[in-house]
Amino acid sequence: MKESNSHLALDSTPVAVIGAGSWGTALAHHLGRHGREVRLWVYEPELLAILCQKRENTFFLPGVKLSSHLSFFGEAAEAVRGAPVVIMAAPSHVFRQVLGLLQSAASPEVVFVSATKGIENETLLTMEGVVREVLGPERSYAILSGPSFAREVVQNQPTVVTVASRQRSVAKLVQRLFSTPTFRVYTTFDVTGVELGGALKNIMALGAGILEGLGLGANPRAALITRGLAEIARLGVRLGANPMTLSGLSGLGDLVLTCTSSQSRNYQVGVQLGAGKRLPDILAEMKMVAEGVKNAAAAYFLAQKLGVEMPIVEQVYRILYENHSPREAVRILMTRALKDEIDALAESW
Numbered sequence: 184m185k186e187s188n189s190h191l192a193l194d195s196t197p198v199a200v201i202g203a204g205s206w207g208t209a210l211a212h213h214l215g216r217h218g219r220e221v222r223l224w225v226y227e228p229e230l231l232a233i234l235c236q237k238r239e240n241t242f243f244l245p246g247v248k249l250s251s252h253l254s255f256f257g258e259a260a261e262a263v264r265g266a267p268v269v270i271m272a273a274p275s276h277v278f279r280q281v282l283g284l285l286q287s288a289a290s291p292e293v294v295f296v297s298a299t300k301g302i303e304n305e306t307l308l309t310m311e312g313v314v315r316e317v318l319g320p321e322r323s324y325a326i327l328s329g330p331s332f333a334r335e336v337v338q339n340q341p342t343v344v345t346v347a348s349r350q351r352s353v354a355k356l357v358q359r360l361f362s363t364p365t366f367r368v369y370t371t372f373d374v375t376g377v378e379l380g381g382a383l384k385n386i387m388a389l390g391a392g393i394l395e396g397l398g399l400g401a402n403p404r405a406a407l408i409t410r411g412l413a414e415i416a417r418l419g420v421r422l423g424a425n426p427m428t429l430s431g432l433s434g435l436g437d438l439v440l441t442c443t444s445s446q447s448r449n450y451q452v453g454v455q456l457g458a459g460k461r462l463p464d465i466l467a468e469m470k471m472v473a474e475g476v477k478n479a480a481a482a483y484f485l486a487q488k489l490g491v492e493m494p495i496v497e498q499v500y501r502i503l504y505e506n507h508s509p510r511e512a513v514r515i516l517m518t519r520a521l522k523d524e525i526d527a528l529a530e531s532w
């Protein structure tokens with residue numbers, strides 16, 4: 184992709200955040216409290232009314248008085264009109280549909296930043312692919328990802344993430360936009376690696392939760408993180424990612440975060456599955472998204488299509504969609520053909 188916008192600079196024009204879930208709200212608040220005007224698009228009309236009245240996202244991030252620099256919009260096209268940067272924070276299964284709502288209003292020069300971690304089920308594309316299909320191949324695009332729970336970001340806990348763009352000037356612009364003394368942003372060119380690391384760790388977090396729900400200990404969790412990373416790298420490298428990216432913040436960093444913290448929604452879903460609860464019952468009680476649930480199917484089919492071995496993803500998929508027993512899944516993983524560890528790792532790295 185050509186460096187067409189090396190002139191990129193940030194003025195005081197408001198930026199848009201599309202999606203007022205916990206992450207979109209946290210990112211908007213983060214920018215707002217550092218003085219940037221932010222237009223936040225809200226999908227639910229009831230939530231829009233509450234935000235306008237109380238400046239609190241009672242649906243997805245309750246208990247936070249949002250920055251006075253935020254304004255709230257029910258029309259996505261209105262929120263993005265004139266904005267130099269559009270931050271997409273809609274879940275991956277509606278990302279394409281939401282892009283369609285704002286397509287005609289976004290200027291051709293706008294920088295799209297995805298804060299979404301996922302793979303589209305129907306096309307097996309990450310969000311970069313979806314943006315290019317919907318808006319055209321020449322759009323400036325970046326992905327912001329890494330270990331970052333929304334709640335901790337609003338609490339100003341030190342958070343370190345990565346922004347990837349195929350255009351260095353775009354990555355630098357997004358780095359400048361978000362960086363503060365408590366929110367540190369690294370840059371990279373490796374969009375594929377950053378997007379796959381973020382999407383695939385959600386499936387591993389489901390797996391770690393399942394182990395916890397089964398009452399298994401710390402040993403299997405450490406094994407799952409390590410072998411999970413090997414699987415992520417195997418698929419990532421096959422799709423052109425730099426393996427070093429997968430051991431960075433957006434890969435290993437986010438994998439460790441979500442496989443070891445009950446703050447992770449994916450981990451929480453896994454715990455309930457491991458404890459014997461049925462997936463439809465778990466999802467019926469959740470307002471928030473656990474991207475790994477849909478992404479397990481996308482990753483499983485992507486791996487099948489490419490002939491990449493992903494045994495943990497396969498077992499998580501079978502538990503979610505084929506009603507397999509979590510305990511049996513552990514048995515299958517533990518009794519696979521015995522291997523040399525270095526040979527097995529060398530396949531992926």
Ligand SMILES: NC(=O)c1ccc[n+]([C@@H]2O[C@H](COP(=O)([O-])OP(=O)(O)OC[C@H]3O[C@@H](n4cnc5c(N)ncnc54)[C@H](O)[C@@H]3O)[C@@H](O)[C@H]2O)c1
Nearest residue numbers: 203204205206207226243272274277299300332333471472
């Ligand atoms: N929450 C976090 O801590 C966090 C951190 C980093 C990245 N992310 C990623 O951010 C993305 C958004 O997740 P979230 O955690 O903000 O969501 P959330 O679970 O907090 O909220 C659900 C979101 O989905 C939206 N939504 C539901 N149905 C919709 C529809 N039909 N059309 C448009 N929007 C619809 C809701 O409006 C809301 O914004 C995900 O890809 C997630 O992996 C989340």
Ligand SMILES: O=P(O)(O)OC[C@H](O)CO
Nearest residue numbers: 329330331332447448449
């Ligand atoms: O709550 P989760 O599992 O969706 O994880 C949220 C973020 O991706 C953590 O970086």
